[in-house]
Amino acid sequence: xxxxxxxIAGRTFTSRLFTGTGKFSSAALxxxxxxxxxxxxxxxxxxxxxxxxxxxxxxxxLGHPQFHLLPNTSGVRTAKEAVFAAQLARExxxxxxxxxxxxxxxKYLLPDPVxxxxxxxxxxxLGFVVLPYIHADPVLCKRLxxxxxxxxxxxxSPIGSNKGLLTRDFLEIIIGxxxxxxxxDAGIGAPSHAAAAMEMGAxxxxxxxxxxxxxxxxxxxxxxQMAVEAGRMAYEARLAVPVAHAEASSPLTAFLx
Amino acid sequence: MSFRPIFEAHNWDDVKxxxxxxxxxxxxxxxxxxxxxLEDFKALISPAAVPYLxxxxxxxxxxxxxxxxxxxxxxxxxxxxxxxxxxCTYCGFSLDNKIRRRTLSxxxxxxxxxxxKAWGYEHVxxxxxxxxxxxxxxxxxxxxxxxxxxxxxxxxxxxxLDEEEYERLIPAGLNTVLVYQETYHQQDYKKHHPKGKKSNxxxxxxxxxxxxxxxxxxxxxxxxxxxxxxxxxxxxxxxHLDYLERTYWQTKYSLSFPRLRPAEGLLQPKVEMSDRELVxxxxxxxxxxxxxxxxxxxxxxxxxxxxxxxxGITSISAGSxxxxxxxxxxxxxxxxxxxxDERTPKEIAGMIRRQGYEPVWKDWDTALAPAPI
Numbered sequence: 001x002x003x004x005x006x007x008i009a010g011r012t013f014t015s016r017l018f019t020g021t022g023k024f025s026s027a028a029l030x031x032x033x034x035x036x037x038x039x040x041x042x043x044x045x046x047x048x049x050x051x052x053x054x055x056x057x058x059x060x061x062l063g064h065p066q067f068h069l070l071p072n073t074s075g076v077r078t079a080k081e082a083v084f085a086a087q088l089a090r091e092x093x094x095x096x097x098x099x100x101x102x103x104x105x106x107k108y109l110l111p112d113p114v115x116x117x118x119x120x121x122x123x124x125x126l127g128f129v130v131l132p133y134i135h136a137d138p139v140l141c142k143r144l145x146x147x148x149x150x151x152x153x154x155x156x157s158p159i160g161s162n163k164g165l166l167t168r169d170f171l172e173i174i175i176g177x178x179x180x181x182x183x184x185d186a187g188i189g190a191p192s193h194a195a196a197a198m199e200m201g202a203x204x205x206x207x208x209x210x211x212x213x214x215x216x217x218x219x220x221x222x223x224x225q226m227a228v229e230a231g232r233m234a235y236e237a238r239l240a241v242p243v244a245h246a247e248a249s250s251p252l253t254a255f256l257x
Numbered sequence: 258m259s260f261r262p263i264f265e266a267h268n269w270d271d272v273k274x275x276x277x278x279x280x281x282x283x284x285x286x287x288x289x290x291x292x293x294x295l296e297d298f299k300a301l302i303s304p305a306a307v308p309y310l311x312x313x314x315x316x317x318x319x320x321x322x323x324x325x326x327x328x329x330x331x332x333x334x335x336x337x338x339x340x341x342x343x344x345c346t347y348c349g350f351s352l353d354n355k356i357r358r359r360t361l362s363x364x365x366x367x368x369x370x371x372x373x374k375a376w377g378y379e380h381v382x383x384x385x386x387x388x389x390x391x392x393x394x395x396x397x398x399x400x401x402x403x404x405x406x407x408x409x410x411x412x413x414x415x416x417x418l419d420e421e422e423y424e425r426l427i428p429a430g431l432n433t434v435l436v437y438q439e440t441y442h443q444q445d446y447k448k449h450h451p452k453g454k455k456s457n458x459x460x461x462x463x464x465x466x467x468x469x470x471x472x473x474x475x476x477x478x479x480x481x482x483x484x485x486x487x488x489x490x491x492x493x494x495x496x497h498l499d500y501l502e503r504t505y506w507q508t509k510y511s512l513s514f515p516r517l518r519p520a521e522g523l524l525q526p527k528v529e530m531s532d533r534e535l536v537x538x539x540x541x542x543x544x545x546x547x548x549x550x551x552x553x554x555x556x557x558x559x560x561x562x563x564x565x566x567x568x569g570i571t572s573i574s575a576g577s578x579x580x581x582x583x584x585x586x587x588x589x590x591x592x593x594x595x596x597x598d599e600r601t602p603k604e605i606a607g608m609i610r611r612q613g614y615e616p617v618w619k620d621w622d623t624a625l626a627p628a629p630i
Contacts, residue, residue: 142506176292179503238296241289252314255564256533 003232006203008181009129009150015040017228020208031061033211037221043070043099046085051092072099079119086123100132109159113140124148133185136167141174155186160209162189175201191227198231259466260500273489279303293545298495301541302488310537317540317569320547329609330572330617332380333373336581337361341386343453347517350386360391363403365586370407372584376602379409379619387416394422398429405430410621417464423471435477436464440484441493469505483517483526491538511550518556518595532561543569555596562598563608575605
């Protein structure tokens, strides 16, 4: 069985596993792991690459046709800084796709909802395909949808924490009411977390740390690939659920007899 | 963007066939699912769900209590006019019905309002036929201004209006608009509405979108049971609600379940919907959507209404008159349809209390709405 492809802003993705490029021990290992993951959307921090160097180590290892680069604005603290960074990224990497990340808090790197909404609105007007990284806030997701983002990327738990889907209840609400794809980003630490997000109906997951810092990143990348596919397949096949029959002591519908 | 492309992507016959093909396993899965989908809803309204009705009722009761507590809201219709330029095969106000037409003046509206106020009502539903010359947006705006100081919440069930007209009425005090599609069966819709502006199926279908864009606080949806297959029509209502909730996410929604009632000069229902089937539908909607308000009118019998409030209903009308001036001005004028529950609001409130629920007369405040002009 083939699962349904994912379409974001008119672009079709066969793989629903999005990956990051940070924290690998070498660019060569990153390349090997990302190829093993089957990922087609790879986020890269503008701050990590030297856009003036055509032979930049990271970019050089990402030069495969299946990789669609998603520059991110990691490091900016305000909407103004994000818009500036986005314009730089567009010019340097020749893509109008952008993972919008604004985290003024250097400790937990939690996203700023106010600045993110402000920046998203402006960036959409400037022609960017905006994928904002946000807290799992259902109302914020609707507000972002209204300003025209291409997807929302709520966090499962604090970035890099590997704690999994601590925001599960809110992710369920977001998935239930979203009109744009929902990509669970941040906190996914194990393939089982990724599978659980996909079983819930998330459109994709983004994984970085859990692959990059694994004992064997290439094997872990493959494990995530399988988990995402299994989770999606289970979602599309409609999961069986536990049955809890209510016991009728005094039937509510007896008046119909 | 509007609901129309979604509507057009669903073929009536295919939807109907898929509902009737649902099995007991589909129903059991739907009952057990933590979040129910529109496919689950199909299973719950299907004939396969009939043996599970008691279980559905229990779940519906639990979910309703979780969200709404042990309360039932009270509202009352206030008919402003029975003038109408439409021919509807099921309605007493139909243009081809030779009845005496009447439209209340501002003074008469206030006389009516006094009675409703004395009964304790704060939520009033204004109803008219469709006669744009006499009961157009100017008249409606004036009526809202007249009533605004006296009631906490004003709803309206009148002809569909343009977006700009809704934008004009909302600041005048309009909180809620009810607009029923009557039936989502496009071909049969034409048969039931052969003449008048109402015969434009798409204008009616697009009305919730216009309301959403205008920023209405709450809107009510529904179909008229008796015109077409109730299961298929109810699925389309659920589909419409699902789209609206995702799109106009700051708006509240309610659903109503009018079954065709006898009225002057109208046809017999094409489809009979039994009490059991109506209970199944109400419970299915609750199982699909924990937040939506579910409303029942005096079209239903006292026995049915007494029992249904425990199964998912959150608002109920009482003491209703369906003729303009029916409360004080002209109690004997011709009504839109016959009601089935003649009990007074006080008696209904007592019944609600005896069932272990609190009758809620006021659940809104003008301070929460845009400031009146």
